[in-house]
Amino acid sequence: MTQSSPNSIDDHLYVLRRRWEAYVADGLFDQFIEFTVAVNSLAEYFTRLRMPGLVRLCEGLEVAALNKFGDHTTHPLAQTDIISLTRQIDTLGGAVTIVRPAPPVRRIDERVAPAPVPDIDWIKPRSVWLIAAPEKHDMADALARQLRFFGFLIIELDWESDAAPDDMPLAVLFLPASQTTQPKEFTRIAAIRASCPGSQLFYIGVDSHIEPIVALMRAGIDMTVPAREQPSMVLNHILDLVQTNKQEQYRVLVVEDSRVAVALIERTLGQHGIDTHAISDPGELLDRLESYKPDLILMDMYMPRFDGVEATRVLRQMAAYGSLPIVYLSGESDVGMQVEALRLGGDQFLIKPFNPVLLAAIVKTKIERFRKIQRSTVLDGLTGLLNHTATKSRLNAMVSQLQPHGTLTVAMIDIDYFKAINDTYGHPVGDQVIRGLAWLLKGRLRSLDLIGRYGGEEFLIALPDVSPEQAFSVIDRIRHDFSAMPHAHPGGALCATFSAGIASFPLRDTSAGLTEEADSVLLMAKRMGRNRVEQARLF
Numbered sequence: 001m002t003q004s005s006p007n008s009i010d011d012h013l014y015v016l017r018r019r020w021e022a023y024v025a026d027g028l029f030d031q032f033i034e035f036t037v038a039v040n041s042l043a044e045y046f047t048r049l050r051m052p053g054l055v056r057l058c059e060g061l062e063v064a065a066l067n068k069f070g071d072h073t074t075h076p077l078a079q080t081d082i083i084s085l086t087r088q089i090d091t092l093g094g095a096v097t098i099v100r101p102a103p104p105v106r107r108i109d110e111r112v113a114p115a116p117v118p119d120i121d122w123i124k125p126r127s128v129w130l131i132a133a134p135e136k137h138d139m140a141d142a143l144a145r146q147l148r149f150f151g152f153l154i155i156e157l158d159w160e161s162d163a164a165p166d167d168m169p170l171a172v173l174f175l176p177a178s179q180t181t182q183p184k185e186f187t188r189i190a191a192i193r194a195s196c197p198g199s200q201l202f203y204i205g206v207d208s209h210i211e212p213i214v215a216l217m218r219a220g221i222d223m224t225v226p227a228r229e230q231p232s233m234v235l236n237h238i239l240d241l242v243q244t245n246k247q248e249q250y251r252v253l254v255v256e257d258s259r260v261a262v263a264l265i266e267r268t269l270g271q272h273g274i275d276t277h278a279i280s281d282p283g284e285l286l287d288r289l290e291s292y293k294p295d296l297i298l299m300d301m302y303m304p305r306f307d308g309v310e311a312t313r314v315l316r317q318m319a320a321y322g323s324l325p326i327v328y329l330s331g332e333s334d335v336g337m338q339v340e341a342l343r344l345g346g347d348q349f350l351i352k353p354f355n356p357v358l359l360a361a362i363v364k365t366k367i368e369r370f371r372k373i374q375r376s377t378v379l380d381g382l383t384g385l386l387n388h389t390a391t392k393s394r395l396n397a398m399v400s401q402l403q404p405h406g407t408l409t410v411a412m413i414d415i416d417y418f419k420a421i422n423d424t425y426g427h428p429v430g431d432q433v434i435r436g437l438a439w440l441l442k443g444r445l446r447s448l449d450l451i452g453r454y455g456g457e458e459f460l461i462a463l464p465d466v467s468p469e470q471a472f473s474v475i476d477r478i479r480h481d482f483s484a485m486p487h488a489h490p491g492g493a494l495c496a497t498f499s500a501g502i503a504s505f506p507l508r509d510t511s512a513g514l515t516e517e518a519d520s521v522l523l524m525a526k527r528m529g530r531n532r533v534e535q536a537r538l539f
């Protein structure tokens with residue numbers, strides 16, 4: 001398993017500075033590699049924290065370092081390069097000091113009391129600056145209401161004046177009067193970019209041509225929203241910024257008999273927060289794949305008994321491992337042999353001794369892509385919730401694991417008069433309402449609960465280990481809160497409601513029985529007037 005890795009901004013910065021100081025003192029190429037790995041690891045850490053401004057600064061430093069990478073013969077670097085890199089490190093350190101995130105405190109609209117369910121750290125209130133031209137005040141008000149609902153502190157700044165608060169916002173939203181950006185706006189954007197390096201800057205209502213978008217990005221805007229798109233799209237991006245990133249740690253299985261190579265791999269990947277498990281005998285491969293479930297295999301080409309290519313060919317015959325990324329490690333630089341090995345199922349070649357920066361970059365990008373593909377087969381694209389098939393199979397698993405005295409409540413939730421919302425405000429606004437409900441469910445339910453998008457505007461949730469009465473009160477509270485949630489549209493904000501039917505184990509003891517029962521009770525709730533939660537009863 002990997003060695004311990006830095007686990008706070010301070011730890012990361014400390015490691016980075018120590019490595020730089022070591023390099024400045026001795027000027028060794030290996031020390032420069034260590035420093036570059038530390039910069040890359042810090043960028044990764046900021047990405048996980050969703051701090052795009054700091055990621056940008058780190059990446060700038062990384063690019064500058066990689067430009068000077070060279071080899072043993074080009075180090076130590078010239079004094080001017082050392083001074084310039086030191087300056088960049090200091091700028092990064094200074095930006096970290098001002099951007100340091102506030103501890104999460106839950107702040108929510110006074111009208112909405114906290115839900116009685118723990119595990120709600122999805123809301124980390126931070127301030128959002130809203131800079132709207134007078135012509136866009138209606139849109140700005142709707143956006144502000146929507147963001148306040150999700151616990152953000154909105155600070156409205158004057159369109160004309162340059163005054164700005166001292167603290168750093170999570171995001172800054174610009175709502176200009178027209179699609180043509182004025183010189184004064186560029187100056188203001190650049191000033192805010194300089195004073196808020198860690199904030200995400202949005203420009204809402206841009207002309208969909210590449211030149212104005214590039215000009216805005218050069219001035220410091222991170223994301224532009226075209227004029228024809230819904231301004232409420234911004235909400236998703238902002239919610240994404242504060243969403244707790246509970247992504248599972250990346251796992252790499254190393255099949256390698258050299259203990260030196262294994263130690264170097266474990267150390268390099270450990271610095272990037274990647275877990276590793278090493279085996280020296282490829283005969284153990286299938287068992288370890290089953291128990292460790294890696295996201296990637298680093299496979300030595302030459303091992304006792306059979307080689308990496310033969311092992312890969314075996315794996316590629318098995319459906320479960322058909323797309324698992326396999327990267328070969330080899331001292332062999334024969335191009336013909338490499339091409340043959342790739343043809344037989346490998347994804348990439350790394351020649352030993354490998355560059356740790358390249359190793360980490362290859363491993364991370366291949367795993368990211370692999371996980372993205374894995375996710376797209378089970379998650380719904382609009383909401384990020386489980387899709388219909390994955391919801392059904394997860395419910396089956398939950399029911400099959402229930403003890404005779406266990407409890408499980410299933411609810412079918414359906415947005416009311418949804419067709420009318422689409423017809424009146426258009427499908428993009430309808431989509432936004434669906435996403436809003438998905439966000440509310442994700443925020444209010446526990447991680448052990450099942451939340452799935454069962455159909456268009458229909459959701460299935462399953463709550464284990466609570467009584468039917470407790471489940472009812474949680475769902476009814478969500479119903480109440482959803483009915484108060486504003487959904488922004490160009491002309492203002494609308495509110496929607498949902499109805500829900502719930503059924504509990506052991507009244508129904510199969511997943512199909514629970515779903516059917518909840519569905520028929522949902523119909524009853526609709527007939528009884530909508531915007532209500534109904535519960536199946538013993539008749």
Ligand SMILES: Nc1nc2c(ncn2[C@@H]2O[C@H](COP(=O)(O)OP(=O)(O)OP(=O)(O)O)[C@@H](O)[C@H]2O)c(=O)[nH]1
Binds near residue numbers: 382419426431
């Ligand atoms: N915007 C949007 N609309 C969708 C999506 N999926 C389904 N719909 C629409 O949702 C509407 C569902 O309408 P109905 O089933 O008639 O129900 P309703 O209008 O919600 O009425 P009640 O359920 O009886 O309250 C249909 O018009 C679908 O086209 C989606 O992903 N996005």
